[in-house]
């Protein structure tokens with residue numbers, strides 16, 4: 239496999255058998271109980287030109303945009319502040335809409351889903367330096383005391399666990415292709431899906447289930463990773479990460495983006511949210527309000543699941559105007575932390591019974 243640079247974007251070309259092996263896969267596994275989710279393999283998929291199947295677009299959106307704001311939200315004078323304010327009419331701040339959100343959560347259980355990069359940690363040039371602040375860690379820890387909380391990241395599950403460092407959460411790595419969750423009551427009878435689920439123990443020795451729908455791709459992704467390391471070793475500023483079920487090539491210090499190679503299966507962060515809601519027995523729309531906070535295009539799959547199913551709220555973390563399926567917005571990880579802290583204060587007030595969970599502007 240070669241990595242070439244075309245006008246402004248790199249293109250992965252592949253005259254080798256990897257092309258075939260990362261492509262079409264037959265067999266549509268499903269949980270026969272009907273309670274769980276199908277994972278069909280996508281029908282298309284070539285490495286010849288990643289631009290033709292949207293991969294490059296998806297990966298580009300994982301990085302901060304070059305333009306400060308998008309068409310439709312800018313003014314003739316292209317004033318970013320004005321553009322952002324107009325955009326916020328469509329995606330109001332989750333902080334100023336806090337009462338509305340908690341009103342919708344009355345008599346419901348809130349479930350919290352959090353992306354990592356750009357949501358809990360600020361975007362920085364070196365992915366190894368994307369660290370969470372202690373204040374943020376404490377905010378997430380407190381949220382998890384009151385609400386079932388999961389981290390859903392594009393990074394490997396081990397890496398994101400290492401970065402977050404909180405045992406009390408559920409973790410989904412590789413964009414949801416590697417989920418560690420509670421043991422599932424209904425055992426899938428489909429042998430293909432069954433092979434994706436494995437009982438194991440977590441760091442505390444508790445029995446858990448590992449769900450890895452792209453397990454068959456591990457050795458291939460490792461091969462792609464090693465090929466990319468070799469082919470980019472002379473490109474100054476480039477960095478390759480192995481997330482086990484996908485691999486990222488960072489070229490933001492060469493150009494400014496990151497490109498990711500992952501298996502062509504219909505599994506994404508939206509499917510991971512559905513899976514976790516099922517596994518945690520939180521799929522009852524009438525009684526559960528899931529909130530998903532994330533900052534990039536891969537999080538849009540989760541926003542869509544919540545919006546389309548009228549299940550809950552997606553909150554987009556962005557300091558620039560961009561089209562989204564989220565309901566609300568937060569400007570940056572600092573605002574995410576304020577929102578998480580507000581949820582905790584609200585819940586404590588509610589449990590204390592005092593003000594019926596009512597909060598004033600100063601509390602938020």
Ligand SMILES: O=P(O)(O)OC[C@H]1O[C@H](O[C@H]2O[C@H](CO)[C@@H](O)[C@H](O)[C@H]2O)[C@H](O)[C@@H](O)[C@@H]1O
Pocket residue numbers: 300301302353354355356360361362363364365366368390391392393479486490495496498534536
């Ligand atoms: O799903 P996420 O938790 O948001 O992970 C997505 C990608 O995050 C990382 O890259 C992003 O953050 C880096 C550190 O701030 C930044 O340098 C890069 O430009 C961003 O794209 C991670 O390194 C990627 O592998 C993940 O896919």
